[in-house]
Amino acid sequence: xxxxxxxxxxxxxxxxxxxxxxxxxxxxxxxxxxxxxxxxxxxxxxxxxxxxxxxxxxxxxxxxxxxxxxxxxxxxxxxxxxxxxxxxxxxxxxxxxxxxxxxxxxxxxxxxxxxxxxxxxxxxxxxxxxxxxxxxxxxxxxxxxxxxxxxxxxxxxxxxxxxxxxxxxxxxxxxxxxxxxxxxxxxxxxxxxxxxxxxxxxxxxxxxxxxxxxxxxxxxxxxxxxxxxxxxxxxxxxxxxxxxxxxxxxxxxxxxxxxxxxxxxxxxxxxxxxxxxxxxxxxxxxxxxxxxxxxxxxxxxxxxxxxxxxxxxxxxxxxxxxxxxxxxxxxxxxxxxxxxxxxxxxxxxxxxxxxxxxxxxxxxxxxxxxxxxxxxxxxxxxxxxxxxxxxxxxxxxxxxxxxxxxxxxx
Amino acid sequence: xxxxxxxxxxxxxxxxxxxxxxxxxxxxxxxxxxxxxxxxxxxxxxxxxxxxxxxxxxxxxxxxxxxxxxxxxxxxxxxxxxxxxxxxxxxxxxxxxxxxxxxxxxxxxxxxxxxxxxxxxxxxxxxxxxxxxxxxxxxxxxxxxxx
Numbered sequence: 001x002x003x004x005x006x007x008x009x010x011x012x013x014x015x016x017x018x019x020x021x022x023x024x025x026x027x028x029x030x031x032x033x034x035x036x037x038x039x040x041x042x043x044x045x046x047x048x049x050x051x052x053x054x055x056x057x058x059x060x061x062x063x064x065x066x067x068x069x070x071x072x073x074x075x076x077x078x079x080x081x082x083x084x085x086x087x088x089x090x091x092x093x094x095x096x097x098x099x100x101x102x103x104x105x106x107x108x109x110x111x112x113x114x115x116x117x118x119x120x121x122x123x124x125x126x127x128x129x130x131x132x133x134x135x136x137x138x139x140x141x142x143x144x145x146x147x148x149x150x151x152x153x154x155x156x157x158x159x160x161x162x163x164x165x166x167x168x169x170x171x172x173x174x175x176x177x178x179x180x181x182x183x184x185x186x187x188x189x190x191x192x193x194x195x196x197x198x199x200x201x202x203x204x205x206x207x208x209x210x211x212x213x214x215x216x217x218x219x220x221x222x223x224x225x226x227x228x229x230x231x232x233x234x235x236x237x238x239x240x241x242x243x244x245x246x247x248x249x250x251x252x253x254x255x256x257x258x259x260x261x262x263x264x265x266x267x268x269x270x271x272x273x274x275x276x277x278x279x280x281x282x283x284x285x286x287x288x289x290x291x292x293x294x295x296x297x298x299x300x301x302x303x304x305x306x307x308x309x310x311x312x313x314x315x316x317x318x319x320x321x322x323x324x325x326x327x328x329x330x331x332x333x334x335x336x337x338x339x340x341x342x343x344x345x346x347x348x349x350x351x352x353x354x355x356x357x358x359x360x361x362x363x364x365x366x367x368x369x370x371x372x373x374x375x376x377x378x379x380x381x382x383x384x385x386x387x388x389x390x391x392x393x394x395x396x397x398x399x400x401x402x403x404x405x406x407x408x409x410x
Numbered sequence: 411x412x413x414x415x416x417x418x419x420x421x422x423x424x425x426x427x428x429x430x431x432x433x434x435x436x437x438x439x440x441x442x443x444x445x446x447x448x449x450x451x452x453x454x455x456x457x458x459x460x461x462x463x464x465x466x467x468x469x470x471x472x473x474x475x476x477x478x479x480x481x482x483x484x485x486x487x488x489x490x491x492x493x494x495x496x497x498x499x500x501x502x503x504x505x506x507x508x509x510x511x512x513x514x515x516x517x518x519x520x521x522x523x524x525x526x527x528x529x530x531x532x533x534x535x536x537x538x539x540x541x542x543x544x545x546x547x548x549x550x551x552x553x554x555x556x557x
Contacts, residue, residue: 130426137425138435139547160489161508168532214490267459267516
């Protein structure tokens, strides 16, 4: 395995609800061209492309082939990932494998979601169609009014069960979910590539938003965003020639367990807040990165938090603090941009969620912090090592990437 | 300018036959008619699943030993829904617990009645409220009520 570094990042100029001025592939090309411009590379310098977006969310099933020419990939190897929320990081890992293995010297991960041109709920339905159809024949009530396996009572999504279980087992309260959501919306206000920004956000303001499914309020939930992100990775030898600043990949890992609340027919055996895959993936990635205690050695974290409680819950799972400690760090101000354990200075997924990009943005935001290029949302402390976390699938699939300011000793 | 168009038509979905339907799920439905909950137990590790899969998810071996599960259990986690699937407010908040039945290792989802939303808590003891006339359907287990 060779050392691999991130040498460049490209975002669409904005991440917003509706990009009506561009098509899907035109939007993708904005991010690709930004990535090339930021690195000074020409299209012919990219050896391989790894593409990521969710199947069926826009009703486009082969976007990587539609976008081939728009990302200058004609005649080059292309691979596509569609792993749910983790897509962006899965695509990043794919690009990493290309370069680490020596199959390519420079690879580009290209990710996007254009939520305004589709119905993500229909796409999400596709995740459990076979189980649901089989359960229908056994008498399940899909409106969630009665009967076993009532799908959590209609719209009361699986995530509320996770938040509820997390609160019970950590000792945190709903006021902590309000407070972390407010912190991230304030952080988002300093990130030009964030979607929901509110420099004046407070826990009290979030607490006034309607309860959707206890304990999840409207203010705890991510938006649906249009946007694209690319990340360019290079071998150590190439990086030395091309880039001034590099964020080195120290360790990657992913892990799955059984499908928590979505597994209707096979029976459910896992607490949705247990999240064993996050624990396992973090351990493995740390081991690969030569990190013994992430609490002491990791300076900055980006957590995938489609729902605000997940920032706190996953900080505990990935080993950045003890179980039941995350909400206390929040109370003490340690999670803020000037705190000891800064998290999601970007505003997190709860502020910006174009799904294909969301897990990649966790990596690129860690890279910007390491390179010292995060601008207004650069954290106060020096960032030598950072951890990016991705979550998704049927609530039970996690990815981890650890970056550093120096390459690994091979 | 209109932002969406609706194309009317039918999307033929398979009924997706599962192996477990003929085993665990049918076994469960058959006994629900008699107000009994029948799961499947792993003969190696003793884990009981409801509905029962045909292999143990921990031992990765085939299993087929029926095991009766109690219709009493405890709330492991829950949510309270305030909106329907379209996002419209519900007349009454809907309590949806995930319950671990006594004698069973897997958890099941359902709805709960006979309890105020503010009184629901993790660890709460509940029991199944059966339909007046049971037919061998998932609807036989209508909802949970406090024990």
